[in-house]
Amino acid sequence: MEREDFDRIEQAARRRERIRSAVTYVLLALWALIVLFPFYWMILTSVKSYSAYNAEYVPRLFTLAPTMQNYADAFTAVPLGRYFLNTAVFTVLTTGLMLLVIVLAAYAFARLSFPGKDATFTFLLSLMMIPNELVIITNFVTITDWGLRNTFLGLILPSVTSVFYIYLLKENFEQIPEELYKAAKVDGTSDFKYLWKVMLPICSPTIVTITILKVIECWNSYVWPRLITDEPTRFLVSNGIQEIRENGFGRENIPAMMAAVVVVSFPLIVLFLLFHKKIMEGVSRGGTKG
Template sequence: MSRRFAQSVKLIVLIIGAFVMMFPFVWMLATSLKTLPESVAIPPILLPDTPQWSNYAEALRTAPFGLYFRNSILVAGLGTLLTLILTVLAAYAFTIYEFRGKTVFFFLCLATMMVPSELLIIQNFITISRLHWVNTFQGMIIPTLASGFYIYMMREYFMQVPSVLYRAAKVDGCGDLRYLLRVMIPMNKNAIATIGILTFISQWNSFIWPLMVSKDDAHRVMAIGLLHFRDAVSSQVNLQMAGATIVLLPMLLFYLAFHKQIIEGVSRGGIKG
Protein backbone atom coordinates (compact mmCIF):
# COMPACT_ATOMS: atom_id res chain seq x y z
CA MET A 1 0.00 0.00 0.00
CA SER A 2 2.77 2.39 0.92
CA ARG A 3 4.58 1.59 -2.33
CA ARG A 4 1.47 2.37 -4.37
CA PHE A 5 1.02 5.61 -2.46
CA ALA A 6 4.63 6.60 -3.13
CA GLN A 7 4.20 5.90 -6.84
CA SER A 8 0.99 7.97 -6.91
CA VAL A 9 2.74 10.89 -5.22
CA LYS A 10 5.63 10.62 -7.67
CA LEU A 11 3.20 10.61 -10.61
CA ILE A 12 1.37 13.67 -9.29
CA VAL A 13 4.65 15.55 -8.79
CA LEU A 14 5.75 14.68 -12.32
CA ILE A 15 2.43 15.82 -13.78
CA ILE A 16 2.61 19.12 -11.90
CA GLY A 17 6.22 19.59 -13.03
CA ALA A 18 5.29 18.84 -16.65
CA PHE A 19 2.43 21.35 -16.46
CA VAL A 20 4.71 24.04 -15.04
CA MET A 21 7.28 23.40 -17.78
CA MET A 22 4.75 23.31 -20.62
CA PHE A 23 2.53 26.21 -19.59
CA PRO A 24 4.83 29.00 -20.91
CA PHE A 25 4.93 27.31 -24.33
CA VAL A 26 1.15 26.83 -24.37
CA TRP A 27 0.67 30.46 -23.35
CA MET A 28 3.06 31.64 -26.08
CA LEU A 29 1.23 29.64 -28.75
CA ALA A 30 -2.20 30.78 -27.55
CA THR A 31 -1.14 34.44 -27.34
CA SER A 32 0.30 34.30 -30.85
CA LEU A 33 -3.24 33.59 -32.11
CA LYS A 34 -4.96 36.35 -30.16
CA THR A 35 -6.00 39.84 -31.15
CA LEU A 36 -4.11 42.70 -29.51
CA PRO A 37 -6.90 43.45 -26.98
CA GLU A 38 -7.08 39.76 -26.04
CA SER A 39 -3.31 39.54 -25.56
CA VAL A 40 -3.27 42.42 -23.03
CA ALA A 41 -6.64 41.74 -21.38
CA ILE A 42 -6.94 41.86 -17.57
CA PRO A 43 -7.72 39.30 -16.26
CA PRO A 44 -5.73 37.27 -18.81
CA ILE A 45 -7.53 35.21 -21.46
CA LEU A 46 -6.05 31.78 -22.06
CA LEU A 47 -7.57 30.97 -25.48
CA PRO A 48 -8.58 33.37 -28.26
CA ASP A 49 -12.19 33.55 -29.43
CA THR A 50 -11.07 33.30 -33.06
CA PRO A 51 -7.50 32.20 -33.91
CA GLN A 52 -5.68 35.02 -35.72
CA TRP A 53 -3.39 33.14 -38.12
CA SER A 54 -2.73 36.45 -39.82
CA ASN A 55 -0.43 37.32 -36.91
CA TYR A 56 2.16 34.97 -38.40
CA ALA A 57 1.87 36.56 -41.83
CA GLU A 58 2.27 39.99 -40.26
CA ALA A 59 5.32 38.83 -38.31
CA LEU A 60 6.92 37.44 -41.47
CA ARG A 61 6.27 40.75 -43.27
CA THR A 62 7.74 42.78 -40.43
CA ALA A 63 11.06 40.90 -40.12
CA PRO A 64 13.06 38.75 -42.59
CA PHE A 65 12.74 35.51 -40.62
CA GLY A 66 13.61 33.52 -43.74
CA LEU A 67 16.98 35.30 -43.89
CA TYR A 68 17.51 34.78 -40.16
CA PHE A 69 16.70 31.09 -40.59
CA ARG A 70 19.22 30.74 -43.43
CA ASN A 71 21.90 32.44 -41.34
CA SER A 72 21.17 30.19 -38.36
CA ILE A 73 21.42 27.08 -40.54
CA LEU A 74 24.71 28.34 -41.98
CA VAL A 75 26.24 29.24 -38.61
CA ALA A 76 24.98 26.16 -36.74
CA GLY A 77 25.61 23.72 -39.60
CA LEU A 78 29.08 24.92 -40.54
CA GLY A 79 30.04 25.39 -36.89
CA THR A 80 28.94 21.83 -36.10
CA LEU A 81 30.84 20.38 -39.07
CA LEU A 82 34.09 22.18 -38.20
CA THR A 83 33.73 21.33 -34.50
CA LEU A 84 33.33 17.65 -35.35
CA ILE A 85 36.41 17.71 -37.59
CA LEU A 86 38.56 19.38 -34.92
CA THR A 87 37.19 17.17 -32.15
CA VAL A 88 37.72 13.90 -34.03
CA LEU A 89 41.24 14.81 -35.18
CA ALA A 90 42.33 16.03 -31.73
CA ALA A 91 40.87 13.00 -29.95
CA TYR A 92 42.47 10.69 -32.51
CA ALA A 93 45.88 12.31 -31.96
CA PHE A 94 45.59 12.04 -28.17
CA THR A 95 44.54 8.37 -28.52
CA ILE A 96 46.87 6.97 -31.18
CA TYR A 97 50.06 9.02 -31.22
CA GLU A 98 52.85 9.29 -28.69
CA PHE A 99 54.64 12.62 -28.70
CA ARG A 100 56.52 14.84 -26.27
CA GLY A 101 54.20 16.83 -24.01
CA LYS A 102 51.14 14.73 -24.87
CA THR A 103 49.93 14.55 -21.26
CA VAL A 104 50.58 18.25 -20.68
CA PHE A 105 48.67 19.26 -23.80
CA PHE A 106 45.77 17.01 -22.89
CA PHE A 107 45.53 18.44 -19.38
CA LEU A 108 45.68 21.96 -20.84
CA CYS A 109 42.80 20.95 -23.08
CA LEU A 110 40.88 19.72 -20.03
CA ALA A 111 41.74 22.92 -18.17
CA THR A 112 39.72 24.93 -20.70
CA MET A 113 36.61 23.25 -19.28
CA MET A 114 37.17 25.19 -16.04
CA VAL A 115 37.19 28.57 -17.78
CA PRO A 116 33.69 30.06 -18.23
CA SER A 117 33.08 31.09 -21.81
CA GLU A 118 31.92 34.52 -20.60
CA LEU A 119 35.49 35.31 -19.50
CA LEU A 120 36.74 34.88 -23.07
CA ILE A 121 34.17 37.09 -24.80
CA ILE A 122 36.09 40.37 -24.53
CA GLN A 123 39.41 38.90 -25.66
CA ASN A 124 37.74 37.01 -28.52
CA PHE A 125 36.01 40.20 -29.63
CA ILE A 126 39.31 42.09 -29.58
CA THR A 127 40.89 39.32 -31.66
CA ILE A 128 38.21 39.27 -34.35
CA SER A 129 38.21 43.09 -34.42
CA ARG A 130 41.90 43.06 -35.26
CA LEU A 131 41.21 40.46 -37.95
CA HIS A 132 38.36 42.63 -39.30
CA TRP A 133 35.92 39.79 -38.74
CA VAL A 134 33.22 41.81 -36.99
CA ASN A 135 29.87 41.38 -38.76
CA THR A 136 31.10 38.31 -40.64
CA PHE A 137 30.14 34.66 -40.44
CA GLN A 138 33.72 33.52 -39.81
CA GLY A 139 33.91 35.86 -36.83
CA MET A 140 30.72 34.31 -35.51
CA ILE A 141 31.78 30.69 -36.05
CA ILE A 142 35.54 30.25 -35.61
CA PRO A 143 35.95 31.39 -31.95
CA THR A 144 33.36 28.79 -30.85
CA LEU A 145 34.81 25.71 -32.55
CA ALA A 146 37.16 24.15 -29.98
CA SER A 147 35.63 22.24 -27.06
CA GLY A 148 37.77 20.58 -24.42
CA PHE A 149 34.79 18.57 -23.18
CA TYR A 150 33.95 17.12 -26.59
CA ILE A 151 37.62 16.25 -27.22
CA TYR A 152 37.75 14.48 -23.85
CA MET A 153 34.45 12.69 -24.57
CA MET A 154 35.58 11.58 -28.04
CA ARG A 155 38.94 10.40 -26.71
CA GLU A 156 37.16 8.20 -24.15
CA TYR A 157 35.24 6.51 -26.95
CA PHE A 158 38.34 6.10 -29.12
CA MET A 159 40.24 4.51 -26.24
CA GLN A 160 37.63 1.75 -26.05
CA VAL A 161 38.69 0.54 -29.51
CA PRO A 162 41.28 -2.25 -29.03
CA SER A 163 44.77 -1.04 -29.89
CA VAL A 164 45.46 -4.38 -31.55
CA LEU A 165 43.28 -3.23 -34.45
CA TYR A 166 45.62 -0.31 -35.07
CA ARG A 167 48.72 -2.53 -35.04
CA ALA A 168 47.05 -5.03 -37.35
CA ALA A 169 46.05 -2.24 -39.73
CA LYS A 170 49.62 -0.89 -39.80
CA VAL A 171 50.93 -4.37 -40.61
CA ASP A 172 48.50 -4.52 -43.54
CA GLY A 173 49.81 -1.17 -44.81
CA CYS A 174 46.86 0.95 -43.70
CA GLY A 175 47.72 4.62 -43.21
CA ASP A 176 46.65 6.63 -40.18
CA LEU A 177 44.07 8.69 -42.06
CA ARG A 178 42.58 5.61 -43.68
CA TYR A 179 42.43 3.87 -40.29
CA LEU A 180 40.58 6.87 -38.87
CA LEU A 181 38.06 6.95 -41.73
CA ARG A 182 37.57 3.19 -42.12
CA VAL A 183 37.77 1.96 -38.51
CA MET A 184 37.62 4.61 -35.79
CA ILE A 185 34.83 6.77 -37.18
CA PRO A 186 32.48 3.91 -38.19
CA MET A 187 32.96 2.22 -34.79
CA ASN A 188 32.13 5.46 -32.97
CA LYS A 189 29.53 6.96 -35.30
CA ASN A 190 26.89 7.10 -32.54
CA ALA A 191 29.18 9.14 -30.29
CA ILE A 192 30.07 11.46 -33.18
CA ALA A 193 26.38 11.89 -34.00
CA THR A 194 25.64 12.72 -30.37
CA ILE A 195 28.38 15.37 -30.26
CA GLY A 196 27.13 16.77 -33.55
CA ILE A 197 23.55 17.08 -32.29
CA LEU A 198 24.58 18.73 -29.02
CA THR A 199 26.90 21.11 -30.87
CA PHE A 200 24.18 22.06 -33.34
CA ILE A 201 21.77 22.87 -30.50
CA SER A 202 24.42 24.92 -28.72
CA GLN A 203 25.28 26.85 -31.89
CA TRP A 204 21.63 27.45 -32.72
CA ASN A 205 20.78 28.73 -29.22
CA SER A 206 23.88 30.93 -28.93
CA PHE A 207 22.89 34.51 -28.14
CA ILE A 208 25.56 36.72 -26.52
CA TRP A 209 28.34 36.11 -29.06
CA PRO A 210 26.20 36.54 -32.22
CA LEU A 211 24.68 39.65 -30.63
CA MET A 212 28.14 41.19 -30.23
CA VAL A 213 29.42 40.20 -33.66
CA SER A 214 26.46 40.75 -36.01
CA LYS A 215 25.53 44.31 -36.98
CA ASP A 216 22.92 43.93 -39.75
CA ASP A 217 20.14 41.61 -40.91
CA ALA A 218 22.44 39.93 -43.44
CA HIS A 219 24.40 38.34 -40.58
CA ARG A 220 21.81 38.03 -37.80
CA VAL A 221 20.65 34.61 -36.65
CA MET A 222 17.16 33.72 -35.43
CA ALA A 223 17.66 34.61 -31.76
CA ILE A 224 19.12 38.03 -32.57
CA GLY A 225 16.50 38.63 -35.25
CA LEU A 226 13.78 37.98 -32.68
CA LEU A 227 15.32 40.61 -30.40
CA HIS A 228 15.16 43.26 -33.13
CA PHE A 229 11.70 42.08 -34.18
CA ARG A 230 10.48 42.64 -30.61
CA ASP A 231 11.70 46.23 -30.78
CA ALA A 232 10.03 46.70 -34.18
CA VAL A 233 6.56 45.56 -33.05
CA SER A 234 6.88 47.42 -29.74
CA SER A 235 3.90 46.67 -27.47
CA GLN A 236 2.07 44.28 -29.84
CA VAL A 237 2.35 41.23 -27.59
CA ASN A 238 0.47 38.95 -29.98
CA LEU A 239 2.98 39.65 -32.77
CA GLN A 240 5.89 39.17 -30.37
CA MET A 241 4.56 35.73 -29.46
CA ALA A 242 4.03 34.89 -33.13
CA GLY A 243 7.66 35.78 -33.82
CA ALA A 244 8.83 33.73 -30.84
CA THR A 245 6.84 30.73 -32.12
CA ILE A 246 8.43 31.06 -35.56
CA VAL A 247 11.89 31.09 -33.97
CA LEU A 248 11.12 28.16 -31.66
CA LEU A 249 9.48 25.90 -34.25
CA PRO A 250 12.65 24.73 -36.10
CA MET A 251 14.38 23.69 -32.87
CA LEU A 252 11.21 21.98 -31.64
CA LEU A 253 11.06 19.91 -34.82
CA PHE A 254 14.78 19.17 -34.48
CA TYR A 255 14.25 17.96 -30.92
CA LEU A 256 11.33 15.74 -31.91
CA ALA A 257 13.45 14.18 -34.65
CA PHE A 258 16.53 13.55 -32.47
CA HIS A 259 15.18 13.46 -28.90
CA LYS A 260 16.49 9.95 -28.22
CA GLN A 261 20.02 10.87 -29.25
CA ILE A 262 19.84 14.15 -27.29
CA ILE A 263 18.76 12.41 -24.07
CA GLU A 264 21.37 9.70 -24.57
CA GLY A 265 24.11 12.27 -25.17
CA VAL A 266 23.20 14.31 -22.10
CA SER A 267 23.06 11.22 -19.90
CA ARG A 268 26.38 9.89 -21.19
CA GLY A 269 28.00 13.24 -20.54
CA GLY A 270 27.85 12.52 -16.82
CA ILE A 271 29.11 8.92 -17.03
CA LYS A 272 32.84 8.17 -17.17
CA GLY A 273 33.81 6.08 -20.18
Protein backbone atom coordinates (compact mmCIF):
# COMPACT_ATOMS: atom_id res chain seq x y z
CA MET A 1 0.00 0.00 0.00
CA GLU A 2 1.20 3.48 -0.84
CA ARG A 3 2.22 5.90 1.82
CA GLU A 4 -0.51 8.41 0.76
CA ASP A 5 -3.21 5.77 1.03
CA PHE A 6 -2.14 5.03 4.53
CA ASP A 7 -2.25 8.72 5.51
CA ARG A 8 -5.65 9.16 3.91
CA ILE A 9 -7.14 6.25 5.77
CA GLU A 10 -5.66 7.43 9.02
CA GLN A 11 -7.01 10.94 8.49
CA ALA A 12 -10.49 9.62 7.77
CA ALA A 13 -10.37 7.56 10.94
CA ARG A 14 -9.29 10.57 12.96
CA ARG A 15 -12.12 12.65 11.46
CA ARG A 16 -14.67 10.01 12.32
CA GLU A 17 -13.34 9.85 15.84
CA ARG A 18 -13.63 13.64 16.18
CA ILE A 19 -17.23 13.68 14.95
CA ARG A 20 -18.14 10.89 17.32
CA SER A 21 -16.74 12.70 20.34
CA ALA A 22 -18.41 15.96 19.27
CA VAL A 23 -21.80 14.26 19.13
CA THR A 24 -21.16 12.65 22.52
CA TYR A 25 -20.31 16.00 24.07
CA VAL A 26 -23.36 17.74 22.61
CA LEU A 27 -25.65 15.03 23.96
CA LEU A 28 -23.97 15.11 27.36
CA ALA A 29 -24.22 18.90 27.48
CA LEU A 30 -27.94 18.70 26.70
CA TRP A 31 -28.41 16.15 29.44
CA ALA A 32 -26.46 18.30 31.90
CA LEU A 33 -28.72 21.26 31.06
CA ILE A 34 -31.81 19.21 31.80
CA VAL A 35 -30.39 17.95 35.08
CA LEU A 36 -29.09 21.32 36.22
CA PHE A 37 -32.15 23.37 35.28
CA PRO A 38 -34.09 22.76 38.54
CA PHE A 39 -31.02 23.91 40.48
CA TYR A 40 -30.78 27.01 38.38
CA TRP A 41 -34.49 27.64 38.90
CA MET A 42 -34.11 27.25 42.65
CA ILE A 43 -31.22 29.71 42.86
CA LEU A 44 -32.87 32.12 40.42
CA THR A 45 -36.10 32.24 42.40
CA SER A 46 -34.19 32.69 45.65
CA VAL A 47 -32.66 35.93 44.39
CA LYS A 48 -35.87 37.44 42.99
CA SER A 49 -37.56 39.88 45.33
CA TYR A 50 -40.93 38.91 46.82
CA SER A 51 -42.78 41.58 44.89
CA ALA A 52 -40.97 40.97 41.62
CA TYR A 53 -41.70 37.25 41.87
CA ASN A 54 -45.37 37.83 42.54
CA ALA A 55 -45.60 40.42 39.75
CA GLU A 56 -44.39 37.94 37.12
CA TYR A 57 -47.40 36.32 35.52
CA VAL A 58 -45.15 34.11 33.42
CA PRO A 59 -42.00 33.38 35.47
CA ARG A 60 -38.91 34.82 33.77
CA LEU A 61 -35.78 32.77 33.10
CA PHE A 62 -33.48 35.48 34.51
CA THR A 63 -33.59 38.50 36.77
CA LEU A 64 -31.97 41.90 36.37
CA ALA A 65 -32.28 42.93 40.03
CA PRO A 66 -30.94 40.11 42.18
CA THR A 67 -31.41 40.50 45.93
CA MET A 68 -30.12 38.68 48.98
CA GLN A 69 -33.11 39.86 51.03
CA ASN A 70 -34.76 36.44 50.83
CA TYR A 71 -31.80 34.84 52.57
CA ALA A 72 -32.07 37.32 55.41
CA ASP A 73 -35.81 36.71 55.57
CA ALA A 74 -35.35 32.96 55.70
CA PHE A 75 -33.18 33.25 58.78
CA THR A 76 -35.23 35.95 60.53
CA ALA A 77 -38.80 34.86 59.77
CA VAL A 78 -38.14 31.54 61.49
CA PRO A 79 -35.18 30.38 63.62
CA LEU A 80 -33.60 28.55 60.69
CA GLY A 81 -30.21 28.37 62.41
CA ARG A 82 -31.78 26.49 65.27
CA TYR A 83 -33.49 24.10 62.87
CA PHE A 84 -30.17 23.52 61.20
CA LEU A 85 -28.60 22.51 64.45
CA ASN A 86 -31.55 20.25 65.25
CA THR A 87 -31.27 18.59 61.88
CA ALA A 88 -27.53 18.09 62.20
CA VAL A 89 -27.91 16.51 65.64
CA PHE A 90 -30.78 14.35 64.45
CA THR A 91 -28.88 13.23 61.34
CA VAL A 92 -25.60 12.44 63.08
CA LEU A 93 -27.23 10.56 65.96
CA THR A 94 -29.63 8.59 63.77
CA THR A 95 -26.99 7.63 61.22
CA GLY A 96 -24.45 6.71 63.90
CA LEU A 97 -26.88 4.60 65.90
CA MET A 98 -28.23 2.95 62.80
CA LEU A 99 -24.75 2.01 61.59
CA LEU A 100 -24.01 0.44 64.96
CA VAL A 101 -27.25 -1.53 64.92
CA ILE A 102 -27.06 -2.76 61.34
CA VAL A 103 -23.35 -3.66 61.48
CA LEU A 104 -23.85 -5.80 64.57
CA ALA A 105 -27.05 -7.34 63.20
CA ALA A 106 -25.50 -8.07 59.81
CA TYR A 107 -22.47 -9.60 61.51
CA ALA A 108 -24.69 -11.86 63.59
CA PHE A 109 -26.68 -13.01 60.58
CA ALA A 110 -23.63 -13.44 58.38
CA ARG A 111 -21.08 -15.00 60.71
CA LEU A 112 -22.60 -16.39 63.89
CA SER A 113 -24.74 -19.48 64.08
CA PHE A 114 -27.58 -19.59 66.53
CA PRO A 115 -30.88 -21.50 66.62
CA GLY A 116 -33.61 -19.88 64.55
CA LYS A 117 -31.21 -17.69 62.57
CA ASP A 118 -32.77 -18.30 59.19
CA ALA A 119 -36.30 -18.01 60.53
CA THR A 120 -35.52 -14.71 62.25
CA PHE A 121 -33.92 -13.32 59.15
CA THR A 122 -36.82 -14.34 56.94
CA PHE A 123 -39.18 -12.74 59.44
CA LEU A 124 -37.17 -9.52 59.35
CA LEU A 125 -37.19 -9.51 55.57
CA SER A 126 -40.92 -9.98 55.50
CA LEU A 127 -41.23 -6.78 57.54
CA MET A 128 -40.02 -4.91 54.47
CA MET A 129 -43.38 -5.58 52.85
CA ILE A 130 -45.24 -3.45 55.38
CA PRO A 131 -45.48 0.09 54.03
CA ASN A 132 -44.01 2.86 56.17
CA GLU A 133 -47.29 4.75 56.31
CA LEU A 134 -48.89 1.87 58.20
CA VAL A 135 -46.21 1.83 60.85
CA ILE A 136 -46.20 5.56 61.40
CA ILE A 137 -49.46 5.54 63.35
CA THR A 138 -48.39 2.82 65.77
CA ASN A 139 -45.03 4.52 66.12
CA PHE A 140 -46.78 7.78 66.92
CA VAL A 141 -48.91 6.10 69.59
CA THR A 142 -45.90 4.32 71.11
CA ILE A 143 -43.70 7.40 71.22
CA THR A 144 -46.53 9.50 72.64
CA ASP A 145 -47.25 6.87 75.31
CA TRP A 146 -43.61 6.93 76.33
CA GLY A 147 -43.81 10.69 76.66
CA LEU A 148 -41.12 11.22 74.06
CA ARG A 149 -42.88 13.78 71.87
CA ASN A 150 -40.76 16.85 71.16
CA THR A 151 -37.57 15.04 72.17
CA PHE A 152 -34.60 13.94 70.09
CA LEU A 153 -35.08 10.40 71.32
CA GLY A 154 -38.62 10.39 69.97
CA LEU A 155 -37.38 11.72 66.64
CA ILE A 156 -34.55 9.24 66.36
CA LEU A 157 -35.87 5.95 67.74
CA PRO A 158 -38.10 4.82 64.87
CA SER A 159 -35.28 5.08 62.33
CA VAL A 160 -32.28 3.57 64.13
CA THR A 161 -32.62 0.34 62.22
CA SER A 162 -33.23 -0.66 58.67
CA VAL A 163 -34.01 -4.16 57.52
CA PHE A 164 -32.93 -3.37 54.00
CA TYR A 165 -29.51 -2.13 55.03
CA ILE A 166 -29.02 -5.13 57.32
CA TYR A 167 -29.80 -7.33 54.35
CA LEU A 168 -27.44 -5.39 52.10
CA LEU A 169 -24.59 -5.53 54.57
CA LYS A 170 -25.16 -9.18 55.43
CA GLU A 171 -24.87 -10.14 51.77
CA ASN A 172 -21.67 -8.12 51.60
CA PHE A 173 -20.22 -9.71 54.72
CA GLU A 174 -21.00 -13.18 53.41
CA GLN A 175 -18.88 -12.57 50.33
CA ILE A 176 -15.77 -12.31 52.48
CA PRO A 177 -14.08 -15.69 52.21
CA GLU A 178 -14.33 -18.00 55.20
CA GLU A 179 -10.56 -18.53 55.10
CA LEU A 180 -9.91 -14.91 56.10
CA TYR A 181 -11.82 -15.57 59.31
CA LYS A 182 -9.86 -18.76 59.92
CA ALA A 183 -6.58 -16.98 59.25
CA ALA A 184 -7.55 -14.28 61.72
CA LYS A 185 -8.55 -16.93 64.27
CA VAL A 186 -5.20 -18.72 63.95
CA ASP A 187 -3.58 -15.43 64.91
CA GLY A 188 -5.85 -15.00 67.90
CA THR A 189 -7.98 -12.18 66.54
CA SER A 190 -11.17 -11.63 68.53
CA ASP A 191 -14.48 -11.56 66.66
CA PHE A 192 -14.86 -7.88 67.39
CA LYS A 193 -11.42 -7.04 66.13
CA TYR A 194 -12.02 -9.13 63.03
CA LEU A 195 -15.22 -7.19 62.37
CA TRP A 196 -13.52 -3.86 62.96
CA LYS A 197 -10.17 -4.47 61.27
CA VAL A 198 -11.07 -6.79 58.44
CA MET A 199 -14.75 -6.94 57.60
CA LEU A 200 -15.61 -3.25 57.84
CA PRO A 201 -12.63 -2.03 55.80
CA ILE A 202 -13.32 -4.60 53.10
CA CYS A 203 -16.98 -3.57 53.01
CA SER A 204 -16.25 0.14 53.27
CA PRO A 205 -17.82 0.99 49.88
CA THR A 206 -21.11 -0.44 51.09
CA ILE A 207 -20.81 1.31 54.46
CA VAL A 208 -20.13 4.64 52.76
CA THR A 209 -23.07 4.19 50.42
CA ILE A 210 -25.39 3.30 53.27
CA THR A 211 -24.16 6.28 55.29
CA ILE A 212 -24.79 8.72 52.45
CA LEU A 213 -28.23 7.34 51.75
CA LYS A 214 -29.13 7.50 55.42
CA VAL A 215 -27.83 11.05 55.82
CA ILE A 216 -29.90 12.16 52.84
CA GLU A 217 -32.92 10.33 54.21
CA CYS A 218 -32.53 12.00 57.62
CA TRP A 219 -31.87 15.42 56.18
CA ASN A 220 -34.94 15.21 53.96
CA SER A 221 -37.28 13.52 56.42
CA TYR A 222 -40.48 15.42 56.81
CA VAL A 223 -43.53 13.39 57.79
CA TRP A 224 -42.24 11.86 61.03
CA PRO A 225 -40.60 15.04 62.43
CA ARG A 226 -43.75 16.95 61.49
CA LEU A 227 -45.91 14.48 63.41
CA ILE A 228 -43.84 14.03 66.52
CA THR A 229 -42.84 17.66 67.10
CA ASP A 230 -45.13 20.61 67.64
CA GLU A 231 -42.69 22.82 69.53
CA PRO A 232 -40.59 24.96 67.16
CA THR A 233 -37.52 24.30 69.33
CA ARG A 234 -37.46 20.72 68.00
CA PHE A 235 -38.32 21.49 64.37
CA LEU A 236 -36.05 20.24 61.62
CA VAL A 237 -35.19 22.25 58.50
CA SER A 238 -37.79 20.48 56.40
CA ASN A 239 -40.49 21.73 58.77
CA GLY A 240 -38.82 25.13 58.75
CA ILE A 241 -39.09 25.43 54.98
CA GLN A 242 -42.78 24.71 55.17
CA GLU A 243 -43.11 27.34 57.88
CA ILE A 244 -41.38 29.99 55.77
CA ARG A 245 -43.69 29.30 52.86
CA GLU A 246 -46.69 29.98 55.05
CA ASN A 247 -45.10 33.21 56.30
CA GLY A 248 -45.76 35.44 53.24
CA PHE A 249 -47.90 38.54 53.16
CA GLY A 250 -51.15 36.91 52.28
CA ARG A 251 -49.49 34.84 49.57
CA GLU A 252 -46.93 32.06 49.86
CA ASN A 253 -43.41 33.48 50.21
CA ILE A 254 -41.87 31.29 47.52
CA PRO A 255 -38.58 33.27 47.07
CA ALA A 256 -37.80 33.10 50.80
CA MET A 257 -38.63 29.41 50.78
CA MET A 258 -36.31 28.86 47.83
CA ALA A 259 -33.57 30.75 49.66
CA ALA A 260 -34.06 28.38 52.60
CA VAL A 261 -33.99 25.42 50.23
CA VAL A 262 -30.67 26.61 48.77
CA VAL A 263 -29.19 26.93 52.23
CA VAL A 264 -30.55 23.57 53.32
CA SER A 265 -29.34 21.65 50.30
CA PHE A 266 -25.90 23.20 50.39
CA PRO A 267 -24.42 20.92 53.09
CA LEU A 268 -25.79 17.86 51.33
CA ILE A 269 -24.20 18.87 48.04
CA VAL A 270 -20.86 19.48 49.75
CA LEU A 271 -21.11 16.18 51.59
CA PHE A 272 -21.95 14.33 48.43
CA LEU A 273 -19.04 15.86 46.54
CA LEU A 274 -16.68 14.85 49.35
CA PHE A 275 -17.94 11.29 49.58
CA HIS A 276 -18.21 10.98 45.82
CA LYS A 277 -14.43 10.58 45.68
CA LYS A 278 -14.53 7.98 48.44
CA ILE A 279 -17.13 5.93 46.63
CA MET A 280 -15.06 5.99 43.47
CA GLU A 281 -12.02 4.87 45.44
CA GLY A 282 -14.02 2.06 46.98
CA VAL A 283 -15.40 0.93 43.67
CA SER A 284 -12.01 0.89 41.96
CA ARG A 285 -10.44 -0.99 44.84
CA GLY A 286 -13.13 -3.59 45.33
CA GLY A 287 -14.08 -3.85 41.70
CA THR A 288 -11.03 -5.26 40.00
CA LYS A 289 -10.73 -8.51 41.87
CA GLY A 290 -13.19 -10.31 44.11
